[in-house]
Amino acid sequence: MSEVEDAVTTTIRLLSKNMHVVKNDTSIASIYVSKEWYDHELFKNYDGQITVGLAESRDTKIEMSGRIRRRLGSLRVNVWATDRPASSDPGRLIRQKMVEEVNRIVRQNRNQPNVTLYYFAGLGYPSGTHKAFSGGAPSELVPGDAGWIELTSLEYQKIWYSDDIRYSKSDNVNGEYALMLFRFKLDPRINCVKKIVLAFEGYGTAPAGNGITIKIWNHISSAWEQAQTGTGDQDQTLTITISTALGYFIDSNGYVWLLARTTNPSNGTTAAILYCDYVSCTVTVNGITYLDVFSFRDADRVDVKPFIFRSEFQLKSWMFEDVGAVF
Numbered sequence: 001m002s003e004v005e006d007a008v009t010t011t012i013r014l015l016s017k018n019m020h021v022v023k024n025d026t027s028i029a030s031i032y033v034s035k036e037w038y039d040h041e042l043f044k045n046y047d048g049q050i051t052v053g054l055a056e057s058r059d060t061k062i063e064m065s066g067r068i069r070r071r072l073g074s075l076r077v078n079v080w081a082t083d084r085p086a087s088s089d090p091g092r093l094i095r096q097k098m099v100e101e102v103n104r105i106v107r108q109n110r111n112q113p114n115v116t117l118y119y120f121a122g123l124g125y126p127s128g129t130h131k132a133f134s135g136g137a138p139s140e141l142v143p144g145d146a147g148w149i150e151l152t153s154l155e156y157q158k159i160w161y162s163d164d165i166r167y168s169k170s171d172n173v174n175g176e177y178a179l180m181l182f183r184f185k186l187d188p189r190i191n192c193v194k195k196i197v198l199a200f201e202g203y204g205t206a207p208a209g210n211g212i213t214i215k216i217w218n219h220i221s222s223a224w225e226q227a228q229t230g231t232g233d234q235d236q237t238l239t240i241t242i243s244t245a246l247g248y249f250i251d252s253n254g255y256v257w258l259l260a261r262t263t264n265p266s267n268g269t270t271a272a273i274l275y276c277d278y279v280s281c282t283v284t285v286n287g288i289t290y291l292d293v294f295s296f297r298d299a300d301r302v303d304v305k306p307f308i309f310r311s312e313f314q315l316k317s318w319m320f321e322d323v324g325a326v327f
Helices: 007-018 040-044 091-108 153-157
Strands: 031-035 048-061 068-082 115-119 131-137 167-171 177-185 193-205 212-218 223-230 236-242 255-262 272-285 290-298 308-322
Touching: 007 031, 007 048, 007 068, 007 091, 007 115, 007 290, 007 308, 048 091, 068 091, 091 290, 091 308, 131 167, 131 272, 167 177, 177 193, 177 272, 193 212, 193 255, 212 236, 223 236, 255 272
Parallel strands: 031 048
Antiparallel strands: 048 068, 068 308, 115 272, 131 177, 167 272, 177 255, 193 236, 193 272, 212 223, 212 255, 290 308
């Protein structure tokens, strides 16, 4: 059964996945994004905190019968920072950088706040969320097979971006394919997911013909399905789009598995080689389809030591409903 994700949860994910604050010493600030309210204990381990809460929600009719409706939301987003001896940036500066990031993220994603892009940038071995493996076999190995070997930290870096720096897996055993396996950890509840788009950029070579094949794992039927195939010996992007029976492809742990292999195997003399430049998973949830900044203001607390630097945003959001169906 399809569910609607609340605007607070969608906004928290949007901010946490895209927040990128660089401190004066070029390190990345650790920012914690959560539901309300401020927790001063977090500053022991974090440079700043962002809290999101619902200020108000209004339901309006779009046509006379009331069948088509628009849900208008007002969200309260607070940015918190303080002076920390361990940080190269004073609290006031960290707060200002977070404010600019909130403005940037919301504005750039105002027409699709319910869409999240998952990829491997910044990850290395061992990865605790998304994972990438390689292997070689005469058939398509299932997730969890002992034949999979996780990429090293250096190898992970080769699939971070679409930049022509590729990871390659070679297999020269007769009848075996070069294989790669990718695991994405999704944050939304399964019933809130509306669409999944998996994308693989790369190519494959083999003596019987060039090309790559990608598939998604159906954990209900325990089979690789939805095959997409490409040809050639240059980078191309193949995609798999799932918009129905999504629970078949997201397991109970929130994992989605993608397989990529050379379309043809090695002949024992010439290797089958799989090249991967970039892999991603784009997830759309049922929920708000518009989000923008309405206003923001500073509301510092100077009656405590150390000072608490705070800015409060008012965001506006909306979504449309049609008799229980969300679009």
